[in-house]
Amino acid sequence: MENQTPLLEIKGLKTYFFLDEGIVKAVEGADITVPRKSTVGIVGESGCGKTVTAYSILQLIERPGRIESGQILWRRAPENGPEEVIDLATLKPNSRAMRQIRGGEIAMIFQEPLTSLSPVHTVGDQITEAIRLHRPVSAAEAREQAIQMLHRVGIPKPEQRIDTYPFQLSGGMRQRAMIALSLSCHPKLLIADEPTTALDVTTQAQILELMLELQNDFDMSILLITHNLGVVAETCDRVAVMYLGEVVEQADTASLFNEPKHPYTQALMRSIPILGQRNRGRLDPIKGMVPDPYNRPKGCAFHPRCTQRIAGLCDQKSPLLQTLPGSDRAVRCWLYGE
Amino acid sequence: MLSFIFRRILAMIPTLFLASIVAFVIIQLPPGDFATSYMANLAAMGDTVSQDTLENLREAYGLDQPVMIQYYKWITGIIFRGDYGLSFEHREPVSSLIWDRIWLTMWLSLVSVLLTWIIAFPIGIYSAVKQYSAGDYIFTLIGFIGVSVPAFLVALVLMYLQFKYLGQTTSGLFSDEYISAAWSWARVKDLLAHLWLPALILGLSGTAELIRILRANLLDELRRPYVITARAKGLPEWKAILKYPVRLALNPFVSTLGWILPGLISGSIILSQVMNLPTTGPLLLRSLQSQDMYLAGSMILVLSVATVLGTFVSDILLALLDPRIRYQ
Numbered sequence: 001m002e003n004q005t006p007l008l009e010i011k012g013l014k015t016y017f018f019l020d021e022g023i024v025k026a027v028e029g030a031d032i033t034v035p036r037k038s039t040v041g042i043v044g045e046s047g048c049g050k051t052v053t054a055y056s057i058l059q060l061i062e063r064p065g066r067i068e069s070g071q072i073l074w075r076r077a078p079e080n081g082p083e084e085v086i087d088l089a090t091l092k093p094n095s096r097a098m099r100q101i102r103g104g105e106i107a108m109i110f111q112e113p114l115t116s117l118s119p120v121h122t123v124g125d126q127i128t129e130a131i132r133l134h135r136p137v138s139a140a141e142a143r144e145q146a147i148q149m150l151h152r153v154g155i156p157k158p159e160q161r162i163d164t165y166p167f168q169l170s171g172g173m174r175q176r177a178m179i180a181l182s183l184s185c186h187p188k189l190l191i192a193d194e195p196t197t198a199l200d201v202t203t204q205a206q207i208l209e210l211m212l213e214l215q216n217d218f219d220m221s222i223l224l225i226t227h228n229l230g231v232v233a234e235t236c237d238r239v240a241v242m243y244l245g246e247v248v249e250q251a252d253t254a255s256l257f258n259e260p261k262h263p264y265t266q267a268l269m270r271s272i273p274i275l276g277q278r279n280r281g282r283l284d285p286i287k288g289m290v291p292d293p294y295n296r297p298k299g300c301a302f303h304p305r306c307t308q309r310i311a312g313l314c315d316q317k318s319p320l321l322q323t324l325p326g327s328d329r330a331v332r333c334w335l336y337g338e
Numbered sequence: 339m340l341s342f343i344f345r346r347i348l349a350m351i352p353t354l355f356l357a358s359i360v361a362f363v364i365i366q367l368p369p370g371d372f373a374t375s376y377m378a379n380l381a382a383m384g385d386t387v388s389q390d391t392l393e394n395l396r397e398a399y400g401l402d403q404p405v406m407i408q409y410y411k412w413i414t415g416i417i418f419r420g421d422y423g424l425s426f427e428h429r430e431p432v433s434s435l436i437w438d439r440i441w442l443t444m445w446l447s448l449v450s451v452l453l454t455w456i457i458a459f460p461i462g463i464y465s466a467v468k469q470y471s472a473g474d475y476i477f478t479l480i481g482f483i484g485v486s487v488p489a490f491l492v493a494l495v496l497m498y499l500q501f502k503y504l505g506q507t508t509s510g511l512f513s514d515e516y517i518s519a520a521w522s523w524a525r526v527k528d529l530l531a532h533l534w535l536p537a538l539i540l541g542l543s544g545t546a547e548l549i550r551i552l553r554a555n556l557l558d559e560l561r562r563p564y565v566i567t568a569r570a571k572g573l574p575e576w577k578a579i580l581k582y583p584v585r586l587a588l589n590p591f592v593s594t595l596g597w598i599l600p601g602l603i604s605g606s607i608i609l610s611q612v613m614n615l616p617t618t619g620p621l622l623l624r625s626l627q628s629q630d631m632y633l634a635g636s637m638i639l640v641l642s643v644a645t646v647l648g649t650f651v652s653d654i655l656l657a658l659l660d661p662r663i664r665y666q
Contacts, residue, residue, distance in 0.1 A: 058570055094575045103572035116563040118582050120660055130571045165661045181571075 462552025
């Protein structure tokens with residue numbers, strides 16, 4: 001067997017935003033493990049902290065936000081040499097060490113490819129810039145590599161497309177160009193923040209397929225952030241479910257879908273419409289609203305909406321994310337464990 | 339890009355035509371024709387003019403013919419012979435009166451625009467990147483003062499200070515020995531030594547405005563996802579900001595070229611009077627007061643053309659800067 005240590009380990013991450021109105025605890029305890037060459041999904045409702053978690057990995061949180069505590073352990077394995085462990089949470093956002101990792105070792109793609117590429121620079125300019133930042137190559141070589149990369153992500157006539165502007169490409173082509181940009185330096189981890197949300201369904205499938213293909217070619221891991229459980233089921237090996245800034249459950253995809261443990265995950269599964277199943281035409285949404293981020297509920301964050309809450313316990317003490325005995329899945333709920 | 343330029347040039351033609359009509363209407367506004375006014379004016383000064391001269395004038399400008407023909411004669415005279423008519427107050431062809439002043443006005447505008455950019459660019463970026471910092475508040479305060487205090491007042495204060503503490507006078511654009519000297523390097527140097535203060539004062543409110551505009555635009559752009567992409571690539575912060583959002587926030591800088599000229603012409607009249615600058619402002623004001631209509635009309639025409647050309651140049655620059663405009 002190859003190296004069994006995980007590529008990325010996020011432990012007890014807390015990222016807060018210090019606003020005039022108060023402190024927003026956007027991430028309040030995220031524990032996520034990304035094994036090598038695997039795809040890990042982070043799912044949750046809007047505002048549950050999945051994007052902030054992803055941005056925290058690359059230290060892209062802007063003021064007034066700040067990583068408050070926790071570790072982000074990045075295991076870098078040089079070609080020949082011992083493995084290095086770097087705690088990304090301790091690096092300065094704009095430091096040389098962090099910038100080497102950004103784009104070079106960990107790359108990111110975003111939801112809206114049109115706005116995440118600069119509208120006034122050509123696709124080629126933006127890709128070659130990334131290549132030349134991380135590799136000692138000439139402008140001509142970088143251009144050659146960029147063309148190859150565009151070809152690899154399935155953009156037809158890459159020699160011509162390299163000189164076009166993003167607004168001249170279709171949505172799917174733009175996201176392909178964005179993927180080419182992010183993978184141009186062969187990163188070990190690709191963070192994809194809702195990469196298919198802005199695309200139509202057929203294009204979505206193509207982009208996801210492309211990402212998995214490239215994952216094989218480049219031996220990389222993918223951290224996929226999405227609210228789409230269907231996408232998770234199709235692509236991910238493992239899933240972390242987030243609610244109100246906390247990871248409430250982490251498991252391999254099959255177990256999570258077959259046997260969700262946390263009441264929130266169970267409720268999420270019930271809220272998926274299933275094609276062909278007659279349920280008197282009604283969905284089963286989760287009761288209540290996501291609480292105001294300034295006033296987190298006391299105790300378990302989910303207890304006001306939970307149907308299985310234990311009075312006197314869930315509304316008093318916050319449970320911890322605990323590994324279930326005899327498995328590699330973890331749940332943050334009083335129903336399991338002491 | 340070529341077709342873009344071509345379309346812009348085509349679009350300029352009707353604008354220029356309309357500007358010439360307006361200038362012509364202004365010339366025609368006072369009662370009586372030009373020859374009559376010319377004679378009356380000379381007579382008032384105890385001078386006479388021969389009937390032949392008057393007839394020649396009427397003939398040359400078609401004064402006894404329909405308005406259309408007068409316009410035709412006037413505009414073709416300007417286009418083909420550079421003949422803008424006569425100024426009866428100065429008793430000279432208009433063309434010999436205005437060009438010196440127009441060039442000086444252009445120079446003043448250009449230097450003023452450059453100073454505006456040089457000052458506004460770094461301050462605008464600083465204010466946006468360090469929003470709500472002490473420096474941002476200080477520049478905002480100075481900016482509001484710059485917008486609200488009239489330029490002539492600043493000019494008076496600065497002239498007084500310069501006179502009191504440096505013993506210099508800053509009146510005019512040339513030292514006495516160069517006022518009517520021929521153009522030479524020494525004269526250019528002398529001009530530049532005099533030009534920067536009026537240019538600075540003229541650009542003051544524009545600078546303050548541009549700082550506000552750049553700050554607001556840049557604040558918008560800084561929050562766009564492509565800035566995060568740039569950072570996520572591994573670009574250093576300063577490069578991520580200068581290459582991407584600043585580039586997109588630059589549009590107002592280029593647009594200023596177009597509108598700063600008319601602003602300077604009308605806005606600089608008072609300042610030019612106060613600082614005794616030989617620009618177009620005072621001459622235009624004087625010609626309107628004395629109903630010296632060929633002079634007034636010609637200046638309005640030349641300045642409108644300059645404005646249209648300025649807008650044209652800024653449009654071209656904008657298209658070079660922003661491909662989204664180019665490919666429309």
